[in-house]
Amino acid sequence: MSEALDSLRQEVRDWLAIHAPKDWRGQSTSEAAFLELQRSWFASLAKAGYAVPHWPENWPGGGRSLAQQKVIYEEFARADTPRLLLSFMSTYHAASTLFEWGSEEQQQRYIPRILEGEIWCQGFSEPGAGSDLAALRTRAERKGDVYVVNGQKLWSTMGQFADQCLLLVRTSSEGVKQAGLTYLLLDLKAPGVTARPIHQIHGDEEFAEIFLDNVEIPVADRLGEEGQGWAVAQSTLSSERGLTLLELSARMRGALWRIGDLIRANGRGEDAGVLRDFGRLASKVDATCAVADQFLANRIAGEERVGDASIVKLAYSRTLREFTSLGLRIGGLEAQYHAPITFGGGMETGNWMADFMNSYAWTIAGGSDEVQRNIIAERLLGMPREPKNWVVKEGAA
Amino acid sequence: MSMTRAELQDAAAKAFDGDLTPDAAHSWNLIADMGWLMMAVPEDQGGLGLGRAAVGVIHQALGRTLVAGPAIAQMLVIEALSAAGGQDELLGRAMAGEVMTASLADGLSAVPDADRASHVLQVEAGIISLLPVGDLAFTARTTWDGTRRLFDVDAGDAAGIVLATGDAATALASRLSALRSVALAADCLGGADAALAMTIDYLETRRQFDRPLALFQALKHRVADMKTALVAAEALFWARASDTAADAVTMGAMKAHAAGVYRLIAEEAIQLHGGIGLTMEHPCHLFLKRATLNAVLGGDGDHWEEARGRQAMTA
Numbered sequence: 273m274s275e276a277l278d279s280l281r282q283e284v285r286d287w288l289a290i291h292a293p294k295d296w297r298g299q300s301t302s303e304a305a306f307l308e309l310q311r312s313w314f315a316s317l318a319k320a321g322y323a324v325p326h327w328p329e330n331w332p333g334g335g336r337s338l339a340q341q342k343v344i345y346e347e348f349a350r351a352d353t354p355r356l357l358l359s360f361m362s363t364y365h366a367a368s369t370l371f372e373w374g375s376e377e378q379q380q381r382y383i384p385r386i387l388e389g390e391i392w393c394q395g396f397s398e399p400g401a402g403s404d405l406a407a408l409r410t411r412a413e414r415k416g417d418v419y420v421v422n423g424q425k426l427w428s429t430m431g432q433f434a435d436q437c438l439l440l441v442r443t444s445s446e447g448v449k450q451a452g453l454t455y456l457l458l459d460l461k462a463p464g465v466t467a468r469p470i471h472q473i474h475g476d477e478e479f480a481e482i483f484l485d486n487v488e489i490p491v492a493d494r495l496g497e498e499g500q501g502w503a504v505a506q507s508t509l510s511s512e513r514g515l516t517l518l519e520l521s522a523r524m525r526g527a528l529w530r531i532g533d534l535i536r537a538n539g540r541g542e543d544a545g546v547l548r549d550f551g552r553l554a555s556k557v558d559a560t561c562a563v564a565d566q567f568l569a570n571r572i573a574g575e576e577r578v579g580d581a582s583i584v585k586l587a588y589s590r591t592l593r594e595f596t597s598l599g600l601r602i603g604g605l606e607a608q609y610h611a612p613i614t615f616g617g618g619m620e621t622g623n624w625m626a627d628f629m630n631s632y633a634w635t636i637a638g639g640s641d642e643v644q645r646n647i648i649a650e651r652l653l654g655m656p657r658e659p660k661n662w663v664v665k666e667g668a669a
Numbered sequence: 670m671s672m673t674r675a676e677l678q679d680a681a682a683k684a685f686d687g688d689l690t691p692d693a694a695h696s697w698n699l700i701a702d703m704g705w706l707m708m709a710v711p712e713d714q715g716g717l718g719l720g721r722a723a724v725g726v727i728h729q730a731l732g733r734t735l736v737a738g739p740a741i742a743q744m745l746v747i748e749a750l751s752a753a754g755g756q757d758e759l760l761g762r763a764m765a766g767e768v769m770t771a772s773l774a775d776g777l778s779a780v781p782d783a784d785r786a787s788h789v790l791q792v793e794a795g796i797i798s799l800l801p802v803g804d805l806a807f808t809a810r811t812t813w814d815g816t817r818r819l820f821d822v823d824a825g826d827a828a829g830i831v832l833a834t835g836d837a838a839t840a841l842a843s844r845l846s847a848l849r850s851v852a853l854a855a856d857c858l859g860g861a862d863a864a865l866a867m868t869i870d871y872l873e874t875r876r877q878f879d880r881p882l883a884l885f886q887a888l889k890h891r892v893a894d895m896k897t898a899l900v901a902a903e904a905l906f907w908a909r910a911s912d913t914a915a916d917a918v919t920m921g922a923m924k925a926h927a928a929g930v931y932r933l934i935a936e937e938a939i940q941l942h943g944g945i946g947l948t949m950e951h952p953c954h955l956f957l958k959r960a961t962l963n964a965v966l967g968g969d970g971d972h973w974e975e976a977r978g979r980q981a982m983t984a
């Protein structure tokens with residue numbers, strides 16, 4: 273490790289010693305406290321230049337090398353700081369899509385507001401379009417210099433708290449379904465927008481349903497051309513891979529002590545069977561960290577292949593499930609008693625039943641495990657694609 | 670490293686060009702001629718100074734084509750001679766391919782090719798020595814894995830050349846354990862990679878219900894899980910192989926992880942091949958047998974996982 277990185281590490285450590293929120297887990301058990309913590313923590317990170325190390329260098333706080341970003345995330349994980357959930361979509365999804373597809377004017381309009389704390393959400397999924405995203409039906413009709421939008425979006429993480437939404441809509445039903453999509457930036461305060469929260473099974477990290485009733489969106493708020501929405505959406509979808517998983521797997525490794533403590537507390541410290549399961553999990557976590565690391569190194573070197581990201585995501589989601597289920601198992605009856613969840617606590621809070629349920633977010637969202645397996649088999653390994661023809665059994669709906 | 674990992678991988682792939690279970694004697698000459706036995710030995714001792722990553726590349730290649738022979742045991746002897754210092758003559762002979770072997774398990778059990786060796790390494794608490802075979806008795810132990818020839822050695826009260834004692838012996842024993850784990854893990858990952866590639870090939874060629882088996886999603890998903898497990902285990906392997914601070918437990922746990930992945934892929938290979946995979950003519954069984962043997966050599970999963978669990982308890 274070079275000296276420059278060591279000194280960055282020291283600098284981040286020193287800064288965290290003063291500024292990292294203390295005892296936040298105990299306090300973050302209400303939505304209001306969660307929002308307050310997320311906003312103030314983001315603001316102090318933005319001020320110190322640690323909020324967006326992955327941004328390009330022409331923006332404040334950006335321009336860090338991959339190695340520097342890793343150092344920053346490792347130190348944050350070590351200090352057990354709150355993860356930036358509220359601004360996650362803003363600083364990753366919205367920002368990277370704007371960097372890639374936004375005009376100069378659009379970037380100047382939206383990017384600084386992200387640093388000031390504006391919250392974005394992602395409105396892609398719909399009741400009829402989940403894994404098959406391109407089947408979405410929310411309709412946008414061009415009338416002069418606005419699009420008039422009607423439809424419904426589902427599962428928008430943080431949608432009920434957001435100011436802006438990355439919206440994927442249908443502008444045409446001609447040709448293949450991907451070709452008729454267009455990408456718009458929606459102001460959630462516009463007339464005709466209703467966002468309704470939906471509770472996840474464990475209560476945390478709510479997402480929202482967004483209804484769009486004759487909502488007018490200026491044509492100036494379109495990213496890319498009309499009909500280019502699918503291509504634009506790809507940069508949104510890929511933005512969270514890589515670094516996020518590097519950070520999350522580092523955090524998982526950093527949280528292994530929680531299981532160690534649990535084993536001790538339950539008097540299982542000499543139970544060889546339990547120790548083995550713990551040791552096996554530790555190796556899996558190590559392997560997940562190593563594969564996330566390798567993926568990022570390849571990506572930086574320009575050697576990423578289609579499907580590599582799916583391997584990292586699948587490795588992470590399965591390992592997280594094992595991590596939380598080992599905690600749940602050793603937690604025994606105690607883990608079945610309801611305990612208040614830690615809003616924004618991350619994936620391994622030590623509230624084992626809640627953590628276990630939350631781990632499903634990673635096996636379903638962002639392309640389910642099954643969809644990742646399809647990508648690995650078909651795109652990375654070149655196995656034949658699903659046939660397009662099918663017949664529904666007589667009498668089935 | 671003067672030679673990059675990719676260059677070494679290329680050279681290794683050319684030497685063992687994909688034909689499974691090549692002739693043992695020929696393979697041994699090739700291994701010695703290519704200088705593979707001297708890879709990890711420092712340059713001032715006449716080696717190539719390429720370290721554990723190079724050992725990894727070599728054993729992956731040997732694992733991929735299921736090469737027979739005592740290469741792993743020989744590397745242990747070479748490491749011990751190199752660490753002991755002042756054994757340049759024996760070290761030179763070992764690097765040139767004169768068979769010197771060592772246990773791949775505990776004590777003097779599971780010693781590969783002891784009948785062809787000139788010396789056997791003995792690792793005991795507080796003392797590590799090299800025993801000339803003349804003084805030893807050995808019993809062949811036929812394994813299900815036909816690519817390995819293991820012997821139980823009886824040293825009686827034979828005394829050999831002492832290579833290390835006391836703390837130095839303890840430190841060397843733990844280095845040898847780590848090296849054995851690296852080599853076995855590499856062998857596992859090479860074999861797993863070959864078995865997976867073979868399985869994918871088969872699924873693409875074999876047709877049932879008027880279509881290639883590879884079209885069935887249930888099978889594709891199993892392949893994707895194998896691939897994901899393999900890529901993650903490989904990433905862990907390279908991270909550990911280049912980590913000079915990794916101790917015997919960390920390496921052992923990595924080996925147990927790799928062996929688990931090898932076993933998964935070897936088992937799935939048979940199942941996905943159907944009946945043909947259960948025959949002697951088809952190579953599937955070779956991978957399964959080597960995988961299950963590798964899993965118990967050098968300490969089994971139960972041992973290393975428990976040790977890693979204890980380590981994680983105090984981390």
Ligand SMILES: Cc1cc2nc3c(=O)[nH]c(=O)nc-3n(C[C@H](O)[C@H](O)[C@H](O)COP(=O)(O)OP(=O)(O)OC[C@H]3O[C@@H](n4cnc5c(N)ncnc54)[C@H](O)[C@@H]3O)c2cc1C
Pocket residue numbers: 393394395396397398401402403404426427428429430479632633636637638639640641642643646
């Ligand atoms: C916590 C969470 C947060 C989310 N946040 C957002 C967000 O912010 N914005 C947004 O737009 N969306 C979001 N989503 C939606 C998410 O992208 C979808 O839930 C996901 O793509 C799956 O779609 P679905 O729920 O309709 O399930 P379906 O697509 O109906 O899938 C049901 C089951 O069928 C399987 N399946 C589907 N297709 C195939 C196939 N081809 N082969 C094999 N199996 C298949 C799936 O794997 C799954 O097991 C979020 C979801 C979750 C759980």
